Amino acid sequence: MVNLNKNILRVIIIASYIMIVALVISGISALLGYLNTGADRSTILHTELKKIDQYSPSVVWSPLTNEGRFMDNENLKAIENNYLDAWYVKHIAYKTNTTEGIKDFYTDNARKNLYEFIASNTAENISIESTTLEHHPTLEFFSEDGQLAIITDHDVVEYKRVFKDESLVLETTETSTYKVVLLLEDGFWRIRHQVKETTQETENVALALNTKHLDIQGINYYPQDSPWDMFGDSFSEAIISKDFNIIKNAGLNMVRIFVQYEDFGKANVNPKKLEKLKRTLDLAEASGLKVMITLFDFYGDYSVMDWTLNMRHAETIVSTLKHHSALLAWDIKNEPNLDFESRGQHNVTSWLENMINHVKSIDNIHPVTIGWSNTESATILKDKVDFISFHYYEDVNQLETSIHALKREIPNKPIVMGEFGISSYSGFWKPFGSSEEDQANYYKKAQEIIAKTNMQYMSWTLYDFTEIPKEVVGRLPWRKNAQKHYGFIDKKGNEKESFTYITKQ
16 A cells, blocks of 8 residues: 555656646747747737738839849738838827837837827827828838838728817818838838828819619519528529529519629639639520619728728629629618617718719719619718619618609609518418418518509519528517518419519519
8 A cells, every 4th residue: 555655756847847847848949939939020019910901002013123233023012011001000090099000110210200199189189080091102112222212102992080078070082192201120111201292182073974774673682592592602603593584474574683792702702712703694685684782791891991991892703893793883881870879870881872973983984873772861861872772671662752852852853662572471480470471461562553653673582481590680589580581482482472573573
């Protein structure tokens, strides 16, 4: 027994020794790792926000004709990256009135003025939300020792909101030219001087398009087995082609589809998703249908610092598809007024206005609209869009009155009912809901009003669905089950009574 106890004691001592040695080695490794991170820019930057995920303005360099040393692509890219880092950190500093990160991208001389400006704003309780949307730099000089670069940044488009005591006092878009001197220090390019040479306020005027040719008789579309995941792993050209033929044969002429911002890769659009979107337009064309693409579905941030990423997203999609013959129009955002309460109406409408201008700057052929969730919001930005689009899920007996009121307020633009419909669900979770007969009567009445008022329309939606993602209507079973039964075709593929009224009579 004594020997057993001694052996147990030896095992405990040896195990304890091994554990202590392991902890010491682990601690030394962590210390060495920390000491070796001095050149890692991501740990030096105190804001701990990566530019690539937050800020990506358009940058177009002039052809290189600079004085001094020859500029290679690697050095030019390094200058561009660090220069944009400097802008980004300054945006953060002006918004938060903190100085963290400034020293990493500005030399001692340059940061002095920034510190003074931030201190003054702090004292006056002023903050500035800002971003730059475009840069057009020209390299003027690159020193022989590779330590100094001078650039002129032409036509820098800057958007700013100035707040005093948390109230908005100024909102402006400016176009400016900057002369910038950068020094290479510790392997990074830092701004030594940055002087604004010229500036002018920019009026955002988007080209108005002729929409007299519009004749929208359509439907909002998702495949039955993959609603809200149309471009995922279940993407099937055969299914979509079959459905488009059903839609065309029913007498409709277009479909409205949705591009989800995060699902498509945000600023870095997923090329596979984009190809599926293009193939969908190909299938629509083959079936004789036009397509309205709704951008930024499930996006809800609208913060100024997100704008450049949003623009890169839209730029990729719009520039890729703008020449497709099946494309009918761009819907900038689905029901953005539902975000007014949580995000602020001014923030949302400013984002929408700038995104309209951006999309139109890329595609000056196809009209642009916004899919408002009701008639009350449909007048917002009416002078910016090419046609008005509203959704209607209210009492069908009030539809004609609502249409006439909207036409009186907006007499000079086409008006489209971009979504409307009624669920045929009546069951355990909603015992006093509507039947398939009620749904058919609703569409019969709606189509009579559509014909009487010469209204263009897109109904919701072709199919009943088996599953509804919680992101669409939440988790409440009475809402999810009702959402499953808005279709003209039931879960078994049979036409419901309402299918008779899928088009104007």
